[in-house]
Amino acid sequence: MYPSLSLTVYALTILNAACASPMLPSFMRLAVSDATIHSPDDTHATIHSFAINNAHPDNRQGTSDKDDFAIDSMFAVSESPDDSHATDSPDDTHATIHSFAAKANTHGKFDKDDLVSNPVAADSLYAGLGTFAHLPYVQCLQNTSLTYDIAFIGAPFDSGVSYRPGARFGPVAIREGSRRTLLTGGYNVPQKVDPFRSWAKVLDCGDIFMTPFDKDLALRQLQYGYATLLNHPTADIEKGTIPRLLTMGGDHTITLPILRALHAVYGPVSVIHFDSHLDSWSPAIVGVDPDDDSAMNHGMYFWHASKEGLINKGASIHAGIRNNLVDAHGYEEDQELGFRVVEAREIDDIGIRGVIERIRECVGDNYVYLSIDIDTLDPAFAPATGTPESGGWSSRELRTILRGLEGLNIVGADLVEVSPAYDTNAQITAFAAADLLFETLSLMVRQPVKQTA
Numbered sequence: 001m002y003p004s005l006s007l008t009v010y011a012l013t014i015l016n017a018a019c020a021s022p023m024l025p026s027f028m029r030l031a032v033s034d035a036t037i038h039s040p041d042d043t044h045a046t047i048h049s050f051a052i053n054n055a056h057p058d059n060r061q062g063t064s065d066k067d068d069f070a071i072d073s074m075f076a077v078s079e080s081p082d083d084s085h086a087t088d089s090p091d092d093t094h095a096t097i098h099s100f101a102a103k104a105n106t107h108g109k110f111d112k113d114d115l116v117s118n119p120v121a122a123d124s125l126y127a128g129l130g131t132f133a134h135l136p137y138v139q140c141l142q143n144t145s146l147t148y149d150i151a152f153i154g155a156p157f158d159s160g161v162s163y164r165p166g167a168r169f170g171p172v173a174i175r176e177g178s179r180r181t182l183l184t185g186g187y188n189v190p191q192k193v194d195p196f197r198s199w200a201k202v203l204d205c206g207d208i209f210m211t212p213f214d215k216d217l218a219l220r221q222l223q224y225g226y227a228t229l230l231n232h233p234t235a236d237i238e239k240g241t242i243p244r245l246l247t248m249g250g251d252h253t254i255t256l257p258i259l260r261a262l263h264a265v266y267g268p269v270s271v272i273h274f275d276s277h278l279d280s281w282s283p284a285i286v287g288v289d290p291d292d293d294s295a296m297n298h299g300m301y302f303w304h305a306s307k308e309g310l311i312n313k314g315a316s317i318h319a320g321i322r323n324n325l326v327d328a329h330g331y332e333e334d335q336e337l338g339f340r341v342v343e344a345r346e347i348d349d350i351g352i353r354g355v356i357e358r359i360r361e362c363v364g365d366n367y368v369y370l371s372i373d374i375d376t377l378d379p380a381f382a383p384a385t386g387t388p389e390s391g392g393w394s395s396r397e398l399r400t401i402l403r404g405l406e407g408l409n410i411v412g413a414d415l416v417e418v419s420p421a422y423d424t425n426a427q428i429t430a431f432a433a434a435d436l437l438f439e440t441l442s443l444m445v446r447q448p449v450k451q452t453a
């Protein structure tokens with residue numbers, strides 16, 4: 001290959017990596033922003049500089065260090081240009097939303113001119129950039145002094161799947177599914193809270209960049225990015241000094257680096273794992289070494305998490321399980337890792353209230369991490385997933401179960417395995433995923449984190 005062509009191909013590869021996991025639909029996401037980048041021209045120059053420094057034809061024997069990809073602020077997150085023209089800051093947006101909502105309540109009136117001049121009020125179901133529920137979008141990884149209490153992030157990764165791929169596009173689909181939820185109409189009737197008009201400052205921080213070419217590197221990028229976001233100051237320090245993150249996957253492998261990052265802050269946490277599968281296979285089942293790359297996937301990450309001491313053993317639980325096991329000892333081996341189990345079929349005997357009680361009794365007052373695989377739902381309600389299993393719960397049942405977890409000490413959550421290529425034209429999986437995250441956000445707003453002994 002000619003040197004100039006080689007350079008061009010490499011530069012395009014780097015550019016593709018920077019744009020491969022989009023949050024927002026800006027054209028090709030060319031203007032990826034960095035703390036030192038103030039315009040698309042600066043971004044363009046930075047991309048060229050990075051490619052030239054790491055792929056010059058005279059330096060073909062050299063390669064860029066993986067740590068550069070893991071921690072470099074430009075490539076650590078896939079974000080779109082700053083949308084600061086609409087509002088000066090997330091605080092301004094938050095205040096404007098409150099002000100407009102006060103004007104437009106059921107007993108008040110507002111002038112049509114407000115809709116012309118007010119950029120937030122003029123937003124609608126169909127306008128604006130694609131954030132979760134039209135939340136303010138901020139480049140959180142670049143602005144380390146930014147305050148927030150709860151943030152949505154995307155983890156566009158599916159290199160750990162064993163059946164159908166496509167979950168790397170999950171964050172985009174979930175955000176699209178949340179589009180019909182407006183910040184001025186987010187009152188959760190069953191939970192009696194409006195999470196968008198509460199004490200909590202809630203943002204969408206975009207997607208953490210995870211390379212599609214190297215599984216180990218991608219998971220390190222997520223762990224680093226997640227830990228960085230946990231180190232941000234909160235907006236309401238009386239409610240807590242550590243922000244909480246709602247992660248949109250991505251395949252379920254992403255839960256492992258998240259638990260690693262949380263362990264550095266909270267120690268072992270109790271896990272409430274909604275799924276149709278245990279996800280705790282031992283690498284020995286498929287005859288691979290635990291350190292082998294193939295042992296890191298969406299069916300084995302809880303085995304690693306248990307062995308690494310990341311979970312609170314005996315106080316963690318799977319719920320919604322219904323897949324076939326490798327052998328008759330599958331539950332015994334899972335119990336040795338520290339989990340209890342509620343099978344999907346048990347809801348027919350103990351009811352929704354019984355499922356809730358089993359979960360609450362298991363985790364108690366511990367720090368809790370909530371992980372939701374969309375395949376907990378029956379494929380009739382969520383067909384767009386990588387490993388569907390019939391006989392699951394309905395959307396209504398799972399939302400009701402989530403509401404029953406009020407008051408638990410939730411320090412973080414994820415929703416994973418949405419693979420939009422398999423969704424219906426009506427996007428029922430995306431809508432269900434967005435609604436489940438809305439319920440989880442409401443839980444977090446209702447109950448700030450309580451310090452445990």
